[in-house]
Every structure is written in C-alpha cells, then in structure tokens.
Amino acid sequence: MHIVVVGGGYAGLAAIGEIQRLNTKVTLVDPVHGHELIPELPEALRLHDPIEEHIVPFADVLRDTGVEHIPDRVVSLNSQKREVTLSQGGTVNYDWLVLTPGTVSAYPPIPGLEQHSLPLRNAHDAFRIKARLRETKGQRVVVVGGGLTGTEVAGVLAPDHDVWLVEATPRLLPALGVGLACYARDRLRVAGVMVMLGQKLLRVEDKTLELEHDRISYNVLVWAGGIQAPRWLRNTDLPLDEKGYPRADDRGRITDRIFAAGDVWRVQTDGQEVPQTAQLASMAGRYVGENVIRAIRGEPLAPPFHPSLKGMLISLDPGVGVGWVLRGGIPVRGGSARTLKALSFRQYRLKLSRVFGRGWPFLSMG
Ligand SMILES: Cc1cc2nc3c(=O)[nH]c(=O)nc-3n(C[C@H](O)[C@H](O)[C@H](O)COP(=O)(O)OP(=O)(O)OC[C@H]3O[C@@H](n4cnc5c(N)ncnc54)[C@H](O)[C@@H]3O)c2cc1C
Incomplete structure (x- = not known):
C-alpha cells in the first residue's frame, strides 16, 4: 500500500501527521526542501528577519517517520x-x-503586470522581494x-520604505468587518502608507504604473491581487x-482514490x-488524512467537513494587528491582536513538534 502526498505545506503535513499512524509506505513529493511557514513570510521581509528561520527542513520534520521526500x-x-508524473x-x-x-498567484490580463511585479506566495518569492528591497x-x-497579504506586506514594509497600497474596491480586507478594515x-x-482605494490598475511599465485616475512611479511592485488553482491540474x-x-x-x-485538502x-x-487560510488547510489536512485511513480500512468516511475557525489575524505596523478571534468572531485590534498572532505562530510550531514527535525547541522561533 503506497500513499503519495503532493505538497508538504499546511494541509500536506497535517495529512501526513494522521496517515503516519498507519504502518504503510508514505511518500511526499514537493520541489522545495522544507515546510514553509507562509503566514510568517510578510514579517520575514523585514531587514533583520532571516527567511530561512521560517522554513522547517523536511529532513528534520520527517526524520525517523519512514516518510520519503521526493524533491520534485x-x-x-x-x-x-x-500515477503522477514529475518535472x-x-x-x-x-x-x-x-x-x-x-x-x-492569479494574473488578470493587465499589460505588463506579470513581467514587472513580484508575487508573495512562498519563500522563493520572499527571497526575491527581499533582494530587491535591499537594492532599493x-x-x-x-x-x-x-x-490579507497586501495589507500585511504594506504594514510590515512601512517603517523602512515609502509604501503605497493600491486597492481596486473602496475598502481593504474584505475578509474582515468594515470597522476592522477602517481601523487597518x-x-x-x-x-506612513499611502492607501489608495477604488483605483483599478490598468497598465504596468518599467518603474511606472497607470491607475484609473493616477500614474505613479515605483521601484518595487508587489502583486497581491489574487490566487488561482495550479495550472498543471489542467494536464490531468x-x-x-x-x-x-x-x-x-x-x-x-475527488475520486475513489484521490483526496484534496488545503487551498x-x-x-x-x-x-x-x-x-483559504493556513488554519483551514491544517484542519482539512487532518480531516482528509483520517478519511484516507478510513477508506483504506473499508470504513465509512467521516461526516462532511464543517470547519470551525478559531480566528483570523493580521499584523499591521510593528506591535499592532487586527482581526477576530473565537468562533463567534470577537473583534481584536492593536497590541493584543499582534500578540495573539505571534502566539498562533508559536502554537503551530508546537503542534508540529508534537505531531512529528520532536521535542521543543525543535522548531525554534526566528
Ligand atoms: C503572504 C501570505 C500570508 C498569509 N498569511 C496568512 C495568515 O496570517 N493566516 C492564515 O491562516 N493564512 C495565511 N495565508 C494563507 C495560507 O498561507 C494558505 O492558506 C496555506 O499556506 C495553504 O496551505 P496549503 O497546504 O494548501 O498550501 P501551501 O502551504 O502553499 O503548501 C503547498 C505545498 O505544495 C508544494 N507544491 C506546489 N506545487 C507542487 C507540485 N506541482 N508538486 C509538488 N508539490 C507542490 C509547495 O512547494 C508547498 O510546499 C497567507 C498566505 C500568503 C501567501
């Protein structure tokens, strides 16, 4: 019996955490060398926060578990x-x-956008942005x-750069209530961030971009305008x-033998x-891992997936955040939101340490 997991992010590792209870062959296929703590990446763009500290090598997580990692x-x-085909x-x-x-990242058909902008979806993107920020x-x-991503990145970069945040709709953070979005x-x-709302991006040129009502110059352009499913799924x-x-x-x-989880x-x-959040991805990964075990054992699958999210928090300028916590959605802002966000990062690392039988501080905080 061979279980293959494609992608060792939040959902993939959560699924493996469950599946490893079975005594069977498990293979992880992922081109990168470690589990990337993506929600921590905006903060890792700060000058003195090494990105490497937000990547947990698969060799460490999976050591002694018998799970093989194919780096492809x-x-x-x-x-x-x-059968899956590798690159x-x-x-x-x-x-x-x-x-x-x-x-x-999803790129709408805006001339010059893909060519001139940098996305932030993974550690590789974070390295590229950071290199450009050093130059400029x-x-x-x-x-x-x-x-969530664009607002957080703007806040994190504000102390060291002249940051402009452009949004096509009249408000920030559609995932949060209006009051919290106005606070952000x-x-x-x-x-010091120049927040421009209700301005559609029309065209991007080298060092200049054209909005509906303005033309502005830039040194570094970060695109946080949307996500889409990986294109290779169309080859299946x-x-x-x-x-x-x-x-x-x-x-x-998806089929009798194939499950999906995460984004x-x-x-x-x-x-x-x-x-789509890391929290949801972890929950879905665990749930689907459990379903794979049940399916292998010929048992009925678990009842339908009904995630109960604990909260949603984002960092703004250093020391300040915004979001909501608890299932009823209690709004939080300011220093308490920032502290809760830092705690949630710590809790995740702790959980990972437990699931894979690693003693604290196996995953030290950067
Ligand atoms: C900048 C940023 C900030 C965010 N902040 C937050 C936050 O504060 N809180 C929150 O809850 N969520 C946040 N999110 C969302 C969160 O990161 C995602 O929802 C979560 O990472 C999804 O988990 P996943 O396991 O589905 O995918 P990922 O964590 O993206 O992992 C996917 C894995 O699959 C691998 N992979 C990709 N393609 C292939 C392939 N073809 N073959 C093999 N492997 C492949 C990748 O290398 C990666 O390791 C943020 C996202 C971004 C981009």
Missing part, C-alpha cells in the same frame, strides 16, 4: 494508471493520493491588492470546476466558500 514537482497525473519525466505510482499543492532601500514600494486603513496611514484527467480547482465532495474526495479544496459551509 508534479506536472501531471493519470488517475486511471494511478524530470519520472513517474510515481500510488494506491492513494492526497493533493495538497496550494495555489498560485528607502525607495518606493507599491503593493497592489488590499486583501487608518493605522497604515499613520504608519481530474474533474475540475469552472475556476480550474478539482471538484471534491464534502469529504474532500486547492474550495470548502463551502452553508453555501458560502470558506476563505
């Missing part, structure tokens, strides 16, 4: 042959497959996209929805899509 990228899969042309056969490759210290950084906007402005025989995500049922099952599984509760 899946580019296609054939569910009839139960170097090799194939890996599976009996059960867990798909957790996350998402990638004190100069202008324009962040496009006022969602005001804090960013106090921190999986059923996909209109946006290119695999069609999974409410148990995370790539569009989870709905009460007809509403749940925002």
Whole structure:
C-alpha cells in the first residue's frame, strides 16, 4: 500500500501527521526542501528577519517517520494508471493520493503586470522581494491588492520604505468587518502608507504604473491581487470546476482514490466558500488524512467537513494587528491582536513538534 502526498505545506503535513499512524509506505513529493511557514513570510521581509528561520527542513520534520521526500514537482497525473508524473519525466505510482499543492498567484490580463511585479506566495518569492528591497532601500514600494497579504506586506514594509497600497474596491480586507478594515486603513496611514482605494490598475511599465485616475512611479511592485488553482491540474484527467480547482465532495474526495485538502479544496459551509487560510488547510489536512485511513480500512468516511475557525489575524505596523478571534468572531485590534498572532505562530510550531514527535525547541522561533 503506497500513499503519495503532493505538497508538504499546511494541509500536506497535517495529512501526513494522521496517515503516519498507519504502518504503510508514505511518500511526499514537493520541489522545495522544507515546510514553509507562509503566514510568517510578510514579517520575514523585514531587514533583520532571516527567511530561512521560517522554513522547517523536511529532513528534520520527517526524520525517523519512514516518510520519503521526493524533491520534485508534479506536472501531471493519470488517475486511471494511478500515477503522477514529475518535472524530470519520472513517474510515481500510488494506491492513494492526497493533493495538497496550494495555489498560485492569479494574473488578470493587465499589460505588463506579470513581467514587472513580484508575487508573495512562498519563500522563493520572499527571497526575491527581499533582494530587491535591499537594492532599493528607502525607495518606493507599491503593493497592489488590499486583501490579507497586501495589507500585511504594506504594514510590515512601512517603517523602512515609502509604501503605497493600491486597492481596486473602496475598502481593504474584505475578509474582515468594515470597522476592522477602517481601523487597518487608518493605522497604515499613520504608519506612513499611502492607501489608495477604488483605483483599478490598468497598465504596468518599467518603474511606472497607470491607475484609473493616477500614474505613479515605483521601484518595487508587489502583486497581491489574487490566487488561482495550479495550472498543471489542467494536464490531468481530474474533474475540475469552472475556476480550474478539482471538484471534491464534502469529504474532500475527488475520486475513489484521490483526496484534496488545503487551498486547492474550495470548502463551502452553508453555501458560502470558506476563505483559504493556513488554519483551514491544517484542519482539512487532518480531516482528509483520517478519511484516507478510513477508506483504506473499508470504513465509512467521516461526516462532511464543517470547519470551525478559531480566528483570523493580521499584523499591521510593528506591535499592532487586527482581526477576530473565537468562533463567534470577537473583534481584536492593536497590541493584543499582534500578540495573539505571534502566539498562533508559536502554537503551530508546537503542534508540529508534537505531531512529528520532536521535542521543543525543535522548531525554534526566528
Ligand atoms: C503572504 C501570505 C500570508 C498569509 N498569511 C496568512 C495568515 O496570517 N493566516 C492564515 O491562516 N493564512 C495565511 N495565508 C494563507 C495560507 O498561507 C494558505 O492558506 C496555506 O499556506 C495553504 O496551505 P496549503 O497546504 O494548501 O498550501 P501551501 O502551504 O502553499 O503548501 C503547498 C505545498 O505544495 C508544494 N507544491 C506546489 N506545487 C507542487 C507540485 N506541482 N508538486 C509538488 N508539490 C507542490 C509547495 O512547494 C508547498 O510546499 C497567507 C498566505 C500568503 C501567501
């Protein structure tokens, strides 16, 4: 029996944490060398915060677990042959497959955007942005996209750079309530960020961008305008929805032998899509890992996935954050939100240490 997990992010490691209870062969396929703590990456853009401290090597996490890591990228899969194809042309056969490759940046057809902007989806992107920031210290950084990522990046960079945050809609942070979003906007402005709302990006040129009502210059352009399913899923025989995500049922099952979790599984509760977060990905990974075990044992799958999120927090300027906690959604702002966010990072590392039987401080905080 061979279980293959594609992607060792929040969902993939959570699934492996469950599956390792079975005494069976498990393989992780992931092109990078370690588990990237993506929600920590905006803060790692700060000058004195090494990005490496936000990556936990798979060699450490998986040591003594018997899980093999293949450092390669899946580019296609054939569910009839139960086989995934790797970028170097090799194939890996599976009996059960867990798909957790996350998402990638989406680029709308805006001339020059993909060519001139830098996304922030993983540690590789963070290294590239940081290298450019070093070259252009004190100069202008324009962040496009006022969602969770863009707002956080703007706040983190504000102390060292001339930061502009551009958002097409009239408000920031659609995932939070209006009051919290206004608080975030005001804090960013106090921190020196030029927040431009209701301005669509029309065209990007080298060092200049054209908005609906303005033309502004930039040294570094960060694109935080949206995500989409990985394009390689189109090279598979999986059923996909209109946006290119695999069609999974409410148990995370795509076919009898293939499950999805994390950003790539569009989870709905009460007809509403749940925002893709690390917290949701971890929960879904554990849930799907449990379902793989049940399926292998010929038991009924767990009841449909109904995640109960504990909160959503983002950092603004140093020492200040905003978001909500507890299932009822209690709003938090200021220093307490920032402290709770730091605690949630610590808790995640602690949980990972426990799941993989590593003693604290196996995952030291940077
Ligand atoms: C800048 C930023 C800040 C964020 N902040 C927060 C936050 O504060 N709180 C929060 O809850 N969420 C946050 N998120 C969202 C959160 O990071 C994601 O929802 C979460 O990482 C999704 O987990 P995942 O396991 O689905 O994918 P990921 O964590 O992205 O992991 C996917 C893994 O799959 C691997 N992979 C990709 N393609 C392939 C392939 N073809 N073959 C093999 N392996 C592949 C990747 O290398 C990676 O290791 C943030 C996201 C970003 C980009």
